[in-house]
Amino acid sequence: MGTPPDNDVLWARALRHSYRGEPALLGVSINVRAGEILTVAGHRGSGKSTLLHCLSGRLVPEEGEVWFNSAPVHTLSEGAREALRRDRFGWIGPGDQLVPELSAWENAALPLLMRGDSHRESRAVAQEWLERLDIGSVARRRPADLPHSQRQRIAVARALVTGPDVVFADEPTAPLHRADRDLLLRTLTSAARSHGITVVLATTDPELGRYADRTITLADGRPDTATRPHDRELTAPARV
Ligand SMILES: Nc1ncnc2c1ncn2[C@@H]1O[C@H](COP(=O)(O)OP(=O)(O)OP(=O)(O)O)[C@@H](O)[C@H]1O
Numbered sequence: 171m172g173t174p175p176d177n178d179v180l181w182a183r184a185l186r187h188s189y190r191g192e193p194a195l196l197g198v199s200i201n202v203r204a205g206e207i208l209t210v211a212g213h214r215g216s217g218k219s220t221l222l223h224c225l226s227g228r229l230v231p232e233e234g235e236v237w238f239n240s241a242p243v244h245t246l247s248e249g250a251r252e253a254l255r256r257d258r259f260g261w262i263g264p265g266d267q268l269v270p271e272l273s274a275w276e277n278a279a280l281p282l283l284m285r286g287d288s289h290r291e292s293r294a295v296a297q298e299w300l301e302r303l304d305i306g307s308v309a310r311r312r313p314a315d316l317p318h319s320q321r322q323r324i325a326v327a328r329a330l331v332t333g334p335d336v337v338f339a340d341e342p343t344a345p346l347h348r349a350d351r352d353l354l355l356r357t358l359t360s361a362a363r364s365h366g367i368t369v370v371l372a373t374t375d376p377e378l379g380r381y382a383d384r385t386i387t388l389a390d391g392r393p394d395t396a397t398r399p400h401d402r403e404l405t406a407p408a409r410v
Pocket residue numbers: 189190192193194212213214215216217218219220221372374
């Protein structure tokens with residue numbers, strides 16, 4: 171296999187993965203350019219989460235390669251992948267991933283506190299992000315006292331607080347109503363654009379493509395060949 175082009179922040183080739191013999195990815199290749207907002211669309215079970223887990227180093231694919239900034243991820247040790255995720259990537263999931271005992275600012279500051287930044291500095295940076303996301307006033311409240319829409323914005327703040335290169339968002343709007351969904355995505359994408367952060371967003375909702383520079387679609391672990399040609403950025407499966 172070749173080496174990735176310089177302007178791709180992420181580059182993966184021929185990813186295949188299965189769970190207990192059940193295939194989830196069947197030879198997916200993908201490139202993500204620096205600063206790009208990319209939507210990975212597809213129905214439930216099409217392999218979107220598995221693809222995001224492989225790209226972010228949460229999962230090592232059974233076959234294929236993942237490169238981040240021209241360095242291989244798939245050959246890194248577990249510890250090195252953990253450090254990569256902590257220092258360079260942010261993650262937003264679909265459900266409640268906040269720590270219930272911590273306040274909004276403590277949840278947002280968690281990645282900074284965990285890497286050893288001072289309490290004072292972490293609090294200031296977390297507060298800044300909460301303000302940017304319009305939830306500065308709830309900084310001292312606990313997640314259980316807040317609506318879903320504000321809890322998801324705290325999760326967005328936590329993903330952005332370290333100034334990551336890439337944020338992976340796996341169905342981040344799943345628990346939200348339409349108006350809150352649009353607000354969250356506008357907030358996430360404008361914050362990402364103004365800070366040059368790349369976003370890879372998995373969703374079952376094809377409408378969310380309007381927030382992205384590009385959409386790719388998966389169907390049953392493969393590129394969906396029924397998608398429009400300009401959206402078809404995934405190459406054909408390496409082998410089926
Ligand atoms: N941890 C797991 N153990 C077993 N099977 C899994 C696991 N994770 C995913 N799968 C299976 O792999 C396939 C792809 O799942 P994946 O979650 O990647 O798809 P998805 O498009 O993100 O779906 P969803 O929108 O439901 O999360 C599905 O058949 C799913 O049931």
